[in-house]
Amino acid sequence: MDNATDLINRSGSTVEIDATGVYYRDLNTVLRNVCSGDVERIELRNVCGQRYIGTDLGRQVNIDIHGTPGNDLGAFMDGPRITVRGNAQDGCGNTMNEGQIVVHGHAGDITGFAMRGGKIFIRDNVGYRVGIHMKQYLSKVPWLVIGGTAQDFLGEYMAGGLLVVLGLNLKEGESHKANFIGTGMHAGVMYIRGSVAKEQLGKEVGAVELEEQDRRILGDLVGEFASHFGYDAGHILAGKFTKLVPLSLRPYGRLYAY
Amino acid sequence: MLKTLLPSRFIVERDPDRCIQCQVCVRQCGFDVHYYDAEDDVVRARDEQCVACHRCVAYCPTDALTIRKNPLSYRDNFNWRPETIEDIIKQAETGGILLTGMGNDKSYPIYWDHLVLNASQVTNPSIDPLREPMELRTYLGRRPDSVEIDWETGRLKTSLTPLVPLEVPVMFSAISYGAISLNVHESLARAAREAGTLFNTGEGGLHRSLYQYGPNTTVQVASGRFGVHSEYLDVARMIEIKIGQGAKPGIGGHLPGEKVSAEVAKTRMIPRGTDALSPAPHHDIYSIEDLSQLIYALKEATNYTKPVSVKIAAVHNSAAIASGIVRAGADIVAIDGLRGATGAAPKMIRDNVGIPIELALASVDQRLREEGIRNRASIVCAGGIRNSADVVKAIALGADAVYIGTAALIAIGCHVCQACHTGRCSWGITTTNDYLVKRINPDIAAQRLVNLLRAWSLEIKEMLGGMGVNALESLRGNRLHLRGVGLTDTELEILGVRMAGS
Numbered sequence: 102m103d104n105a106t107d108l109i110n111r112s113g114s115t116v117e118i119d120a121t122g123v124y125y126r127d128l129n130t131v132l133r134n135v136c137s138g139d140v141e142r143i144e145l146r147n148v149c150g151q152r153y154i155g156t157d158l159g160r161q162v163n164i165d166i167h168g169t170p171g172n173d174l175g176a177f178m179d180g181p182r183i184t185v186r187g188n189a190q191d192g193c194g195n196t197m198n199e200g201q202i203v204v205h206g207h208a209g210d211i212t213g214f215a216m217r218g219g220k221i222f223i224r225d226n227v228g229y230r231v232g233i234h235m236k237q238y239l240s241k242v243p244w245l246v247i248g249g250t251a252q253d254f255l256g257e258y259m260a261g262g263l264l265v266v267l268g269l270n271l272k273e274g275e276s277h278k279a280n281f282i283g284t285g286m287h288a289g290v291m292y293i294r295g296s297v298a299k300e301q302l303g304k305e306v307g308a309v310e311l312e313e314q315d316r317r318i319l320g321d322l323v324g325e326f327a328s329h330f331g332y333d334a335g336h337i338l339a340g341k342f343t344k345l346v347p348l349s350l351r352p353y354g355r356l357y358a359y
Numbered sequence: 360m361l362k363t364l365l366p367s368r369f370i371v372e373r374d375p376d377r378c379i380q381c382q383v384c385v386r387q388c389g390f391d392v393h394y395y396d397a398e399d400d401v402v403r404a405r406d407e408q409c410v411a412c413h414r415c416v417a418y419c420p421t422d423a424l425t426i427r428k429n430p431l432s433y434r435d436n437f438n439w440r441p442e443t444i445e446d447i448i449k450q451a452e453t454g455g456i457l458l459t460g461m462g463n464d465k466s467y468p469i470y471w472d473h474l475v476l477n478a479s480q481v482t483n484p485s486i487d488p489l490r491e492p493m494e495l496r497t498y499l500g501r502r503p504d505s506v507e508i509d510w511e512t513g514r515l516k517t518s519l520t521p522l523v524p525l526e527v528p529v530m531f532s533a534i535s536y537g538a539i540s541l542n543v544h545e546s547l548a549r550a551a552r553e554a555g556t557l558f559n560t561g562e563g564g565l566h567r568s569l570y571q572y573g574p575n576t577t578v579q580v581a582s583g584r585f586g587v588h589s590e591y592l593d594v595a596r597m598i599e600i601k602i603g604q605g606a607k608p609g610i611g612g613h614l615p616g617e618k619v620s621a622e623v624a625k626t627r628m629i630p631r632g633t634d635a636l637s638p639a640p641h642h643d644i645y646s647i648e649d650l651s652q653l654i655y656a657l658k659e660a661t662n663y664t665k666p667v668s669v670k671i672a673a674v675h676n677s678a679a680i681a682s683g684i685v686r687a688g689a690d691i692v693a694i695d696g697l698r699g700a701t702g703a704a705p706k707m708i709r710d711n712v713g714i715p716i717e718l719a720l721a722s723v724d725q726r727l728r729e730e731g732i733r734n735r736a737s738i739v740c741a742g743g744i745r746n747s748a749d750v751v752k753a754i755a756l757g758a759d760a761v762y763i764g765t766a767a768l769i770a771i772g773c774h775v776c777q778a779c780h781t782g783r784c785s786w787g788i789t790t791t792n793d794y795l796v797k798r799i800n801p802d803i804a805a806q807r808l809v810n811l812l813r814a815w816s817l818e819i820k821e822m823l824g825g826m827g828v829n830a831l832e833s834l835r836g837n838r839l840h841l842r843g844v845g846l847t848d849t850e851l852e853i854l855g856v857r858m859a860g861s
Binding site for chain 1: 449450452453454455456457458582583584585587588589592613615616624625628629630632633634635636638642643652655656657659660661662705780781
């Protein structure tokens, strides 16, 4: 785009970009150009629905988004650390590989879909089909921590990673509403704070008690979550957690006749 | 365990006068058919495990072996044929979904065999490809609706989208690492580079040792998103979103845990020994708008440097779906027909779901032309392409290029025994067992694939020359070069082809 420089205001290693009315493709081109330099922090102002922010930047850079980023925020993302001062839409962290997304608000459907690495922290609620087919390999373990609650199909076909739902905005006695949690799950772990009935779980998951090691892992996850949003980690950890694990590495091993 | 009531499908015949008890067959068989009986010092066979892959026959140094169909007769019954009866027995014994490999083996009409090509006689001379240049080069990707030229500089004002050149209009179909061995992937990659075409990773990621073949690689992004990361996308020449597969339209894939070896686990980035499950749909694609979102996510992720293909299975509404795919921003539409093959699929789905590729191809090409958007995407035809004549007919029906899978595997040893799903392939192709994998030598296999493509290219040039055409481009979608034989009026109408003699 011709007048890209008009949008950019640079001071030191921080760049401020005014995204008012900028087409997503142009905005991402600007981001690519900016990131090819030595910038460390990007302040994106007046973001309104622009898609794919954080995609194809390929390095660690801090991006602060003010407004509402569009779908597929951080899709295939490989390094940037994004903070959203507002809500995220659908597909946040789609097939993300490395980096971090912190959302000070809600996120939509399919958050963290097929995530392979990095961390996502959502302060409030998420939509449907969140964390489907998250994966892990050796030390590459994606984190997805949700402060509020989630809708149906949470962690379906999960193949790895750590998924935490804290239920912080549930009222006294209110339980999570999601059904079909972890259908087809065959690796990874989910920790749910608050009550989940057996009928809400997919056939391939089992609920088990937390062990010492789980407490340690949860301590790390919740500690980091709390530090982003100014919560008291100890208070959150004092709640009752359920650990959901796959019943088999091969849930459909007996499905076929060879 | 109860003895199975299934009769052996094949009988292993060993000529005792020729057999020297060398046990080559014992070592070569991936299905443990042959075994050495030390007590009697003799090699015997477990016929019931034989799949007729002919590995032992090919490697027996004294030609002592042959495999025959079990002549066991059932009472004749057109409805209850042996296969139907045996399927029921198998399910009664296991309670499982019947699983199989390769493509549909049923007797649906093969329309290629009802289409004949034209040739020049007298009025316009045929061209001799031995003395005149013949152009097979094909460019895949989106063409602009119109071009604008800056008359002062003589340059194009219209910005063009990336195109992929192919020296031969034949690419290797998507076959994932895991379904096949790394050696086979390497053979396909090397052959693609040498022949100037592309191989396709399938949905299992790309092993790092093959990144060097990136310029000749199509990387697939499927519902399981295995091995998909920015480097994988960056290294490729083309990206393909896999929506469907001809062998199993509408369902996902399950790579069984046994095939998820250490290296497969590393490439797919999942723990070793777990099932690699690809869900039936992409859970981020529930509409054409969602598909568009993923197409552009991939374009953004690679900064608009690569064309994006969308592969679907040929089904009843392929033409309307293809129109949506093109409008969603795909640069290539790949259609995989009823006879497309697979490493593993439920038999009922393989044999009963989808439509013949010839009909789907003709209707998609026709529909995109009618809507005036045929220029916006190339069409790749897959599923049951057996020889160069099929390629030529597919191009005349409207394809830009074709995919071959089974034909490529046959070139490197496959005998189409349909046991890919067992992971025990004696030819070392559809297995990740280290002992079997070594049987494919990428030096030799790549050469055999290059030979196949060379042979087909020569034949395509001969056919083109015969039609008086010196460039494949002139044949593309030119259905006047085709005539139908033994087809109904409706079939001719859908194919857009006239009856032979008319």
